[in-house]
Amino acid sequence: MxxxxxxxxxxxxxxxxxxxxxxxxxxxxxxxxxxxxxxxIVSSGYTAFYRTTLLLDxxxxxxxxxxxxxxxxxxxxxxxxxSLVKSALYAQFPEVTDRRARRELSSLLSPGAELAVRDxxxxxxxxxxTTIALEVPMSSDFDQLYKExxxxxxxxxxxxxxxxxxxxxxxxxxxxxxxxxxxFLFGGDSRYPELAGIAGAVAGSFFALLVCFLLSFPLxxxxxxxxxxxxxxxRLTRIIEANINNLAAVPSVIFGLLGLAIFLNVFGLPRSTxxxxxxVLSLMTLPTIIIATRASIRSVSPGIRxxxxxxxxxxxxxxxxxxxxxxxxxxLTGTIIGLAQALGETAPLLMIGMVAFIxxxxxxxxxxxxxxxxxxxxxxxxxxxGFVEKTSAAIMVIMMFLIMMNLLAVIIRTRTQGKxxxx
Amino acid sequence: MMDYVMTADSTDTNDNIIxxxxxxxxxxxxxxxxxxxxxxxxxxVFYGAEQALDxxxxxxxxxxxxxxxxxxxxxxxxxxxxxxxxxxxxxxCRVSGRITLxxxxxxxxxxxxxxxxxxxxxxxxxxxxxxxxxxxxxAYGPRIHGLAQTxxxxxxxxxxxxxxxxxxxxxxxxxxxxxxxxxxxxQQRLCIARAISINPGVLLMDEPCSALDPIATAxxxxxMWELKESITIIIVTxxxxxxxxxxxxxxxxxxxxxxEVGTTEQIFQNPVDPRTRDYITGRFG
Numbered sequence: 001m002x003x004x005x006x007x008x009x010x011x012x013x014x015x016x017x018x019x020x021x022x023x024x025x026x027x028x029x030x031x032x033x034x035x036x037x038x039x040x041i042v043s044s045g046y047t048a049f050y051r052t053t054l055l056l057d058x059x060x061x062x063x064x065x066x067x068x069x070x071x072x073x074x075x076x077x078x079x080x081x082x083s084l085v086k087s088a089l090y091a092q093f094p095e096v097t098d099r100r101a102r103r104e105l106s107s108l109l110s111p112g113a114e115l116a117v118r119d120x121x122x123x124x125x126x127x128x129x130t131t132i133a134l135e136v137p138m139s140s141d142f143d144q145l146y147k148e149x150x151x152x153x154x155x156x157x158x159x160x161x162x163x164x165x166x167x168x169x170x171x172x173x174x175x176x177x178x179x180x181x182x183x184f185l186f187g188g189d190s191r192y193p194e195l196a197g198i199a200g201a202v203a204g205s206f207f208a209l210l211v212c213f214l215l216s217f218p219l220x221x222x223x224x225x226x227x228x229x230x231x232x233x234x235r236l237t238r239i240i241e242a243n244i245n246n247l248a249a250v251p252s253v254i255f256g257l258l259g260l261a262i263f264l265n266v267f268g269l270p271r272s273t274x275x276x277x278x279x280v281l282s283l284m285t286l287p288t289i290i291i292a293t294r295a296s297i298r299s300v301s302p303g304i305r306x307x308x309x310x311x312x313x314x315x316x317x318x319x320x321x322x323x324x325x326x327x328x329x330x331x332l333t334g335t336i337i338g339l340a341q342a343l344g345e346t347a348p349l350l351m352i353g354m355v356a357f358i359x360x361x362x363x364x365x366x367x368x369x370x371x372x373x374x375x376x377x378x379x380x381x382x383x384x385x386g387f388v389e390k391t392s393a394a395i396m397v398i399m400m401f402l403i404m405m406n407l408l409a410v411i412i413r414t415r416t417q418g419k420x421x422x423x
Numbered sequence: 424m425m426d427y428v429m430t431a432d433s434t435d436t437n438d439n440i441i442x443x444x445x446x447x448x449x450x451x452x453x454x455x456x457x458x459x460x461x462x463x464x465x466x467x468v469f470y471g472a473e474q475a476l477d478x479x480x481x482x483x484x485x486x487x488x489x490x491x492x493x494x495x496x497x498x499x500x501x502x503x504x505x506x507x508x509x510x511x512x513x514x515x516c517r518v519s520g521r522i523t524l525x526x527x528x529x530x531x532x533x534x535x536x537x538x539x540x541x542x543x544x545x546x547x548x549x550x551x552x553x554x555x556x557x558x559x560x561x562a563y564g565p566r567i568h569g570l571a572q573t574x575x576x577x578x579x580x581x582x583x584x585x586x587x588x589x590x591x592x593x594x595x596x597x598x599x600x601x602x603x604x605x606x607x608x609x610q611q612r613l614c615i616a617r618a619i620s621i622n623p624g625v626l627l628m629d630e631p632c633s634a635l636d637p638i639a640t641a642x643x644x645x646x647m648w649e650l651k652e653s654i655t656i657i658i659v660t661x662x663x664x665x666x667x668x669x670x671x672x673x674x675x676x677x678x679x680x681x682x683e684v685g686t687t688e689q690i691f692q693n694p695v696d697p698r699t700r701d702y703i704t705g706r707f708g
Binding site: 233301303304306307308309310311312313314317321322325326 | 507509512514537538539540541544545547549551552553554563564567568614617618621
């Protein structure tokens with residue numbers, strides 16, 4: 001009897017140990033996958049925050065820029081800077097005189113180089129007529145060469161032997177520098193990877209989320225409060241409740257099609273704008289907010305409602321004075337999580353045309369714009385090697401925003417937990 | 424029977440008050456018998472198809488404490504909740520019969536339930552202060568009923584209510600601290616202060632001490648004695664000792680009917696109904 005007991009006991013212990021091992025294993029697998037994901041994104045993306053520049057001595061000749069006094073901002077904007085930059089580069093290599101060779105040489109420079117000169121001159125109009133030493137961006141290929149993302153030799157080499165010699169000489173002379181890429185953080189999108197920035201997408205996402213919040217937060221709270229506190233429990237309200245829950249499970253691309261059909265085609269709202277993006281995203285966050293708000297309203301102690309009613313407060317006063325303030329942390333948490341989901345949503349934005357190439361940073365929700373996830377999509381599709389690191393860097397940026405939003409939700413939840421638990 | 428009441432008295436902390444009052448009870452009760460604050464005439468309550476109360480009749484005397492006692496589920500809380508129409512919010516609850524406050528039918532269509540509840544305050548079994556500051560709890564009623572125009576007036580009412588509830592001295596240094604930080608007994612006294620802040624004529628108390636320790640209970644009972652001077656109190660209680668200590672009139676509920684109603688002395692010392700006798704002597708309940 002005792003021995004059989006022992007056997008069974010051992011068997012049970014083994015089963016328990018096994019089960020625990022499975023749990024630890026699956027956790028480790030999940031952590032491993034997450035780590036791999038983050039590692040691959042960060043390792044391929046962090047270089048996008050830096051770019052390679054070339055130090056050139058540029059003679060700011062008014063005649064060659066083709067500007068006449070007064071040197072207004074507008075005039076300077078329309079000046080021609082291309083030849084200035086090129087001659088500054090040619091001056092480094094006086095032995096290169098051949099037209100073809102010079103063209104090869106000038107491909108070391110980014111089209112952004114002349115813009116850098118222009119911007120410098122606009123900021124320092126007094127320097128006109130002098131020679132300045134300015135660090136201008138190098139073209140994406142040489143940027144990638146410096147970052148060792150492109151090979152110096154092999155089958156698909158993108159550089160001629162002479163270009164590599166020039167590059168090495170500039171490197172020896174200390175004219176090539178590796179600088180923090182402010183343009184990536186504060187600039188708009190560009191066809192040239194070395195000039196592409198994420199600010200347009202960040203602003204687009206910000207405006208879309210703002211519109212989404214302004215629409216879905218009040219609507220969601222109103223709907224949840226009505227359903228939870230005032231609506232008669234009839235068949236109709238039950239159907240509505242079930243459908244709100246269903247709405248949360250609808251594929252997002254369908255919301256995009258709805259937005260295309262209704263907001264763009266029927267109401268004629270401007271295409272590609274964060275305004276429409278925000279409206280479409282609010283359709284998606286609404287169910288999330290409603291469900292979270294209803295749950296937190298339901299968890300408010302009935303004693304508080306009774307106390308309010310017994311004090312002669314009207315049902316509306318009870319809701320606004322007592323129930324909603326207590327339910328607010330849960331509502332806010334749900335809202336932030338809903339907005340975080342919306343921030344990562346791509347498909348509905350593709351449908352309403354937020355996938356267009358837009359170089360300007362939007363300043364209002366009515367300006368055409370990209371959004372962060374769409375920007376990632378766009379860059380990931382691009383053929384240039386330089387966009388690979390940009391894609392990863394954009395993913396890092398969106399992940400940072402997501403982590404911040406989720407952290408905020410956690411903070412709100414833990415901060416108010418003590419308060420709302422006491423009845 | 425007498426033994427029972429005596430034991431209850433001797434364990435009480437307010438022997439003096441109780442004895443004094445019980446001495447003067449007869450005369451006081453008969454004097455105020457003419458003064459009736461609320462009446463219930465053949466009140467029946469249904470939850471859906473189920474009948475919870477059947478033909479309840481009682482007169483509530485003004486500025487007295489009426490205790491409603493009876494075993495669990497006998498309908499005494501249901502009846503109490505009819506008196507300020509708190510049953511209105513329960514789905515499928517139907518009240519028939521007539522309940523009057525100062526001669527007016529409180530279920531008349533012309534009666535606004537919100538203003539009715541400002542005349543009939545209520546204190547619940549579990550202390551349920553609003554999750555706001557102590558001050559906000561007592562300032563809320565005056566504010567929503569427009570009893571005060573200025574902040575000073577509101578403050579005055581709030582402090583007066585806290586003083587009446589015997590809580591002011593304990594909380595005067597932390598009026599703006601959260602009410603949920605108070606002890607259970609303090610929270611319940613805060614709820615009483617909140618209820619009386621809007622000067623109700625009637626105060627309903629639904630087992631106000633069942634979640635409190637004996638010391639806190641004694642304080643609440645003291646308070647009820649003081650409030651009785653200006654307010655009509657109806658208390659539902661599980662504790663027969665409490666009913667005998669604080670009330671002048673007692674109604675005994677049994678399975679949805681009012682088995683017996685009379686002066687507390689008569690109910691506890693000379694019950695007529697056999698069910699009351701059995702309950703009071705502890706044969707059931």
